[in-house]
Amino acid sequence: MLTVACALIGSACWLTIATSIGLPVSTTHSIVGGTISAGIAAGGASGVIWGWNGVSQIIASWFITPVLARCIAAVVFIISKLLVLKVKSLERSIKNALLLVGFLVFATFSILTMLIVWEGSPNLHLDNLSGTETAVSIILTGAVACAVYLIFFYPYYRRKILDQDWTLKLVDILRGPVFYFKSTDNIPPMPEGHELTIDYYEGRRVEEETPRTEDEENKIADTVSSSSTDNILREAKDATVQETNLVKIEYSAEEKMTTRQYWWSLLKQGPKNGLC
Structure with missing residues (x-):
């Protein structure tokens, strides 16, 4: 009696904690785990039936059940699709x-x-x-x-x-x-x-849209065109700022170099960067 009470208390505590933090838990899994743990605490691991007639069968059902349920659901859906939806x-x-x-x-x-x-x-x-x-x-x-x-x-x-x-x-x-x-x-x-x-x-x-008039289409086109122009100008400005920042970074890096290191870096870069 005490063992069963401990199993119930343990599973109830775990379900309460898991539910409070939003974990997807199973009452069956919890009570099985609580019963096994209480049994081990009461009589040792030898007191639990681990074979197919005990815990192994329960654990196997946890893997077999989703597969069978998926197959049955697929068959029912296919029948419904062919006889009703199609x-x-x-x-x-x-x-x-x-x-x-x-x-x-x-x-x-x-x-x-x-x-x-x-x-x-x-x-x-x-x-x-x-x-x-x-x-x-x-x-x-x-x-x-x-x-x-x-x-x-x-x-x-x-x-x-x-x-x-x-x-x-x-x-x-x-x-x-x-x-x-x-x-x-x-x-x-x-x-x-x-x-x-x-x-x-x-x-x-989703409410169906009413057909637009020609004036509304023109306004939408003008809005899209102006917004596209603004986006292009904004992107060009951002690119310029990025290039300026990059040049500043390069200059700051070059200032930290010695004269010999600076010229050696230019030789490594080659004529593509304006050396020749």
């Missing part, structure tokens, strides 16, 4: 997107069920299930969740977005099956300024 027809693209959500619902609930079956509470006795029963429970749970989406949510959003039925409210999701058979001819015209969905890009778009 489709030229807007109507077809929206339909594909809504159907793709059903697939994602199936995958999400299946994965969550798998985690519950494998890592759930021992009181549920889920570890007594056979391999076939586990697979069936995982697929069945995902299928039920996907069916709920296709029966209630999919027809609701299809009618609201594609058919632009602005009269629908969130509670109308319960009427989802009806929308498969309900005609769209009786949808009233949408009022001006009404938005079907929330515009999350509002205030973040």
Whole structure:
């Protein structure tokens, strides 16, 4: 009990310090490190299971998980890109997107069920299930969740977005099956300024520039020309100042030389610097 308390205190202190200075830390990594350290302090290094059934498996998962997550994310993005983003027809693209959500619902609930079956509470006795029963429970749970989406949510959003039925409210999701058979001819015209969905890009778009008149173009050209001239004059002045400073530096260096050193340096420079 004391060992666990020390591990919790150590990980909590580290998380507090790291968070206060803005370090990207992981709670899982911290508690694992705290537990290992507390175990070593309590019973020595021999009291920690370093093999694959212990610490090694945890550390390996830290490297394997990002790679697998990257691969899965890449597959999902490619599918979304081909079925939704690359489709030229807007109507077809929206339909594909809504159907793709059903697939994602199936995958999400299946994965969550798998985690519950494998890592759930021992009181549920889920570890007594056979391999076939586990697979069936995982697929069945995902299928039920996907069916709920296709029966209630999919027809609701299809009618609201594609058919632009602005009269629908969130509670109308319960009427989802009806929308498969309900005609769209009786949808009233949408009022001006009404938005079907929330515009999350509002205030973040770059406003399109209005076409400039000929006078405005001439003013801009004159401004650019004058600014370019000013820049050229300024650069020439800066170059002159730099040359003057360079000459001063050379003169100051030459003043420190003896006569013999000065003439010897001129001989080394050659005729390009005005010796001959």
